[in-house]
Amino acid sequence: MMRDYKKCEVCEEFDWTDTHKCPPKMYFKHEDWGDEWQEIHARHMDDAAIRVGKMYNENGDHALMNDEIEVIIKNGEEEKKYLIV
Numbered sequence: 001m002m003r004d005y006k007k008c009e010v011c012e013e014f015d016w017t018d019t020h021k022c023p024p025k026m027y028f029k030h031e032d033w034g035d036e037w038q039e040i041h042a043r044h045m046d047d048a049a050i051r052v053g054k055m056y057n058e059n060g061d062h063a064l065m066n067d068e069i070e071v072i073i074k075n076g077e078e079e080k081k082y083l084i085v
Contacts, residue, residue, distance in 0.1 A: 011041035049083040
């Protein structure tokens with residue numbers, strides 16, 4: 001059997017295709033993207049915030065080199081965390 005090392009289309013992590021499991025779903029909010037929770041896959045809430053910061057920086061004219069954004073991360077229904085990225 002041939003093994004492939006690819007980027008997952010769901011969670012965007014690189015891994016072996018035959019053994020990959022996506023990290024759990026988390027949800028985030030940011031004031032520039034409206035009031036609805038948006039889905040993201042991450043292993044930890046801090047990792048989710050970093051991914052949101054990267055998405056924010058890559059999608060549009062936003063540069064985080066000297067700025068910070070506040071992100072709300074929700075891990076299911078249990079816990080919310082306010083993070084500055």
